[in-house]
Amino acid sequence: MVMANPRQRALIWAAAGLVAIWVVAIAGYTIVKNLKVTPEKVMAYVDFMDLSKLSGDERARAIRRLAEMLNALTLEERQRLRMGHTAEQWFVQMTEQERGEFIEATMPTGFKQMLAAFEDQPPDKRRRAIDDSLKRLRELNAQAQSGGATNRAGGTNSPAVLSPELEAKVRTIGLKSFYSQSSAQTKAELAPVLEELQRAMESGRMMRGR
Numbered sequence: 001m002v003m004a005n006p007r008q009r010a011l012i013w014a015a016a017g018l019v020a021i022w023v024v025a026i027a028g029y030t031i032v033k034n035l036k037v038t039p040e041k042v043m044a045y046v047d048f049m050d051l052s053k054l055s056g057d058e059r060a061r062a063i064r065r066l067a068e069m070l071n072a073l074t075l076e077e078r079q080r081l082r083m084g085h086t087a088e089q090w091f092v093q094m095t096e097q098e099r100g101e102f103i104e105a106t107m108p109t110g111f112k113q114m115l116a117a118f119e120d121q122p123p124d125k126r127r128r129a130i131d132d133s134l135k136r137l138r139e140l141n142a143q144a145q146s147g148g149a150t151n152r153a154g155g156t157n158s159p160a161v162l163s164p165e166l167e168a169k170v171r172t173i174g175l176k177s178f179y180s181q182s183s184a185q186t187k188a189e190l191a192p193v194l195e196e197l198q199r200a201m202e203s204g205r206m207m208r209g210r
Helices: 006-035 039-048 056-071 075-083 096-106 111-119 123-147 164-173 175-181 184-203
Strands: none
Touching: 039 056, 039 075, 056 096, 075 184, 096 184, 111 123, 111 175, 111 184, 123 164, 123 184, 164 175, 164 184, 175 184
16 A cells, blocks of 8 residues: 655645534534524424423423523514514413513613613604604504414414504603503513614614604
């Protein structure tokens, strides 16, 4: 058998090293891809886990896991899940304390600071920001209806828009005060509006005005 000279051995080891790097890279990509949270994985998780049959630490872990999965999604992906009321079948089974903790855990990072900054804005800017946020939600509502978004029961649904009564309270009482006094159910209804307001403030739209 012909022995490889030092140069050939070096080339062989270099080639083997490149192959090993590619194998590791492909394996890493596959693992990350499988770990990435998607709306479809959230829906599968909600369907697979029966919250009504869980109790104690196991139930608390399941709710925390759902909150973590929702937090890993983009705002647009969360809105898609709202169209289908994906988390609603769990939410209605939660206790009031569980609902409160779930809402707090799934609100956007820094939303409390956003509420405080929002209340510091002049009344006309606050009013305009709420108008713009509700308008965007209604546009998403119309898009969902035209696109035939389906809920978990198979019907057509869309992102929730505040009821006239709730909208009036937000405008008269003030968003920060009203949020702090609200039940977990009301906070869940306010969540889409708060996310839109935070998006507007972070993008600078609210500060620039129309």
